[in-house]
Amino acid sequence: MRFNRKDSRKRNASLLTIRLWDFTGTAILNLFLLLFLVTYLSPIPFMVISSLTPRSQFFDAKAPILPSEHLTFNYEGEDLVVYKVPTNDGIKTWALYKPGRKSSQFIDPANPSAGPIEWIGQWRKLNAVYRFKPTLQNYKDFLAIADISRYFKNTIIVALASEIGVLLSSIAVAYGFSRFRIPRVKFIFFLLIATIMIPSNITLVPTYYLFSGHVLGWIGTWLPLIIPHFFGSAVLIFLLRQNFKSIPRELDEAAMLDGAGPLRILISIILPQSLPVVTTVALLHFFYIWNETRLSSLFLASAPNLQMISVAIQQSQSYFFTPEALMVGALVVMIVPVTVLFLSQRFFMRDMIVTQIEK
Amino acid sequence: MDIVSQNRTWLSSKPARLTRLQQDARIGLLFLSPWLIGFVLLKALPILAALIFSLTDFKMLSPGTTKFIGLENYAHFFRDSAAGAGLFGSLGYFLVTVPLEMVVALALAAIFTSERIKNKRISQTLIFMTSIIPSTSIFFIFQGSLAYADRLIFQPMDLPPIQGNGLLLPFMTLWSIGPGFLIMYSAMESISNEIYEAARVDGAGPLARFVLITLPMISPAIFFSLVINLTGAFGGAVLLDRGYVLGFSLSPMEGYINSVMFTQGNLGYASALAWVTFAVMMTITIYLFRSAKRWVYFPEEDDSNEI
Numbered sequence: 001m002r003f004n005r006k007d008s009r010k011r012n013a014s015l016l017t018i019r020l021w022d023f024t025g026t027a028i029l030n031l032f033l034l035l036f037l038v039t040y041l042s043p044i045p046f047m048v049i050s051s052l053t054p055r056s057q058f059f060d061a062k063a064p065i066l067p068s069e070h071l072t073f074n075y076e077g078e079d080l081v082v083y084k085v086p087t088n089d090g091i092k093t094w095a096l097y098k099p100g101r102k103s104s105q106f107i108d109p110a111n112p113s114a115g116p117i118e119w120i121g122q123w124r125k126l127n128a129v130y131r132f133k134p135t136l137q138n139y140k141d142f143l144a145i146a147d148i149s150r151y152f153k154n155t156i157i158v159a160l161a162s163e164i165g166v167l168l169s170s171i172a173v174a175y176g177f178s179r180f181r182i183p184r185v186k187f188i189f190f191l192l193i194a195t196i197m198i199p200s201n202i203t204l205v206p207t208y209y210l211f212s213g214h215v216l217g218w219i220g221t222w223l224p225l226i227i228p229h230f231f232g233s234a235v236l237i238f239l240l241r242q243n244f245k246s247i248p249r250e251l252d253e254a255a256m257l258d259g260a261g262p263l264r265i266l267i268s269i270i271l272p273q274s275l276p277v278v279t280t281v282a283l284l285h286f287f288y289i290w291n292e293t294r295l296s297s298l299f300l301a302s303a304p305n306l307q308m309i310s311v312a313i314q315q316s317q318s319y320f321f322t323p324e325a326l327m328v329g330a331l332v333v334m335i336v337p338v339t340v341l342f343l344s345q346r347f348f349m350r351d352m353i354v355t356q357i358e359k
Numbered sequence: 360m361d362i363v364s365q366n367r368t369w370l371s372s373k374p375a376r377l378t379r380l381q382q383d384a385r386i387g388l389l390f391l392s393p394w395l396i397g398f399v400l401l402k403a404l405p406i407l408a409a410l411i412f413s414l415t416d417f418k419m420l421s422p423g424t425t426k427f428i429g430l431e432n433y434a435h436f437f438r439d440s441a442a443g444a445g446l447f448g449s450l451g452y453f454l455v456t457v458p459l460e461m462v463v464a465l466a467l468a469a470i471f472t473s474e475r476i477k478n479k480r481i482s483q484t485l486i487f488m489t490s491i492i493p494s495t496s497i498f499f500i501f502q503g504s505l506a507y508a509d510r511l512i513f514q515p516m517d518l519p520p521i522q523g524n525g526l527l528l529p530f531m532t533l534w535s536i537g538p539g540f541l542i543m544y545s546a547m548e549s550i551s552n553e554i555y556e557a558a559r560v561d562g563a564g565p566l567a568r569f570v571l572i573t574l575p576m577i578s579p580a581i582f583f584s585l586v587i588n589l590t591g592a593f594g595g596a597v598l599l600d601r602g603y604v605l606g607f608s609l610s611p612m613e614g615y616i617n618s619v620m621f622t623q624g625n626l627g628y629a630s631a632l633a634w635v636t637f638a639v640m641m642t643i644t645i646y647l648f649r650s651a652k653r654w655v656y657f658p659e660e661d662d663s664n665e666i
């Protein structure tokens with residue numbers, strides 16, 4: 001009996017040690033990640049603060065970092081700016097009433113009935129008193145410049161339409177590259193890699209000619225931004241091919257013996273095991289379309305109503321190239337991608353893949 | 360649907376070995392057809408045109424006076440020191456940014472595959488988020504936050520102001536880590552749990568599991584990242600676009616090609632430069648593909664890594 005108890009106490013102790021180590025490991029890992037995130041994201045508060053700051057503050061060298069405005073004091077119907085005034089009795093916070101070159105008159109907000117106080121010195125060298133006041137005016141200005149919701153709608157339509165095409169074709173082509181014995185497949189794959197390496201700007205002029213009225217007549221429509229994606233994207237095909245090839249063929253072969261055709265194998269064996277990579281591909285394409293400006297500004301120059309949000313924001317910012325406008329534009333345009341990113345995270349979970357296979 | 364019905368005879372009946380291979384090839388080509396058709400219809404002609412442009416003195420503003428000048432553009436490349444600087448600049452850019460990007464992306468992905476991490480969805484979203492900030496804002500964020508750091512930390516401590524130029528490249532690399540991180544992470548999440556369980560039973564610790572299982576299993580994704588970062592450094596395809604305007608590029612060589620093309624309007628010479636860059640990139644890539652046989656793991660070892 002005694003022996004047993006001792007033994008179990010020992011086991012409990014070692015279990016406790018394991019748990020303690022486990023907890024320490026988890027804590028260290030999470031703490032490390034938190035520190036990394038805080039450093040990594042440290043410029044983000046700057047974006048948010050800038051977007052909430054009134055434009056005039058950027059021209060005021062003495063202004064504090066947070067969005068603020070001058071503290072004022074209403075005296076006889078006039079808003080007077082409050083300054084920190086050094087006097088013989090220490091620093092006073094007085095409102096400037098009548099500025100002068102050598103001496104100025106101030107009002108004491110604590111005792112306005114005492115009337116103006118004469119102060120000798122240059123008021124321009126004084127520091128004004130600020131109070132914290134974020135403004136949403138920048139956002140209002142930004143939303144007023146153009147029909148932002150229309151551009152959002154345009155981009156979502158183009159992104160979703162091309163997303164369908166790029167996913168269907170890229171998955172099919174990557175499957176073809178990874179599972180079949182095709183003669184000269186190495187040469188075809190070489191061509192695919194070669195198209196990735198050719199700078200796109202260099203084929204821009206002939207491509208524009210191809211889409212222009214001389215051949216296809218697609219300029220001023222969404223077609224040049226959607227249709228090419230239905231033939232697959234070389235980069236995404238390459239990425240998917242790398243993943244498909246790393247899936248063992250045992251399950252394929254088992255399904256094949258059960259009489260499943262290639263399409264069946266792709267849909268019920270390959271894709272469920274590749275869910276994280278397919279999600280990655282879908283996200284990368286979506287974000288690419290969302291931010292892309294070169295092609296859309298070129299092909300939709302004659303149809304401003306069909307323009308993408310990225311181009312619309314860039315155009316609006318060319319009128320107000322000021323910090324707060326840039327930050328507001330960036331933050332507004334990022335809302336949709338960040339939401340999509342957050343919602344898509346569940347497709348990366350490993351347990352989800354396993355359940356899919358077991359089905 | 361045709362493919363499914365066609366395949367009733369694919370394996371079940373017993374055709375001769377040759378016909379089965381032919382069948383396999385035919386179905387495979389059918390799957391490749393979207394890209395092949397797209398290549399012929401939309402890619403081949405513009406690429407051919409760019410090749411022909413490189414042999415002419417095509418100017419954007421006066422296309423009418425274009426004449427054939429043979430290899431003159433290519434000869435000019437060898438006298439053009441700015442082009443050489445661009446090429447070496449791109450090589451340096453590749454050598455500096457890629458190790459940083461890959462190591463941080465790998466480390467982050469490895470951390471996130473751990474079950475110990477809390478609030479994964481938010482952290483991952485935050486890490487990727489910086490990669491989609493539009494180009495117009497990104498440089499301002501960099502400058503502005505340096506100025507803030509200066510006011511908040513460096514000035515009160517009487518330190519000299521930060522020299523920001525050296526920090527721009529690491530900053531841009533780390534703030535573009537989203538795609539690389541996602542690729543590594545999704546590759547790691549695709550590894551089946553059974554392999555890890557088997558290794559755990561055999562007594563492999565976390566480090567051993569990472570080096571002996573995770574790294575070989577995601578080597579195809581690492582290889583992909585390497586190739587795509589190479590093209591990014593020299594001016595080929597990129598995974599994410601920040602919406603840079605036409606003439607701008609982070610890649611030194613592409614920046615030079617763009618300036619020749621858009622500022623000088625000299626499409627002929629720009630095309631020749633692009634083809635030279637292409638040759639350099641392709642040489643490195645072919646070398647990478649050759650080396651892949653030794654370090655990129657696929658379950659079926661065949662010769663398909665070669666090109």
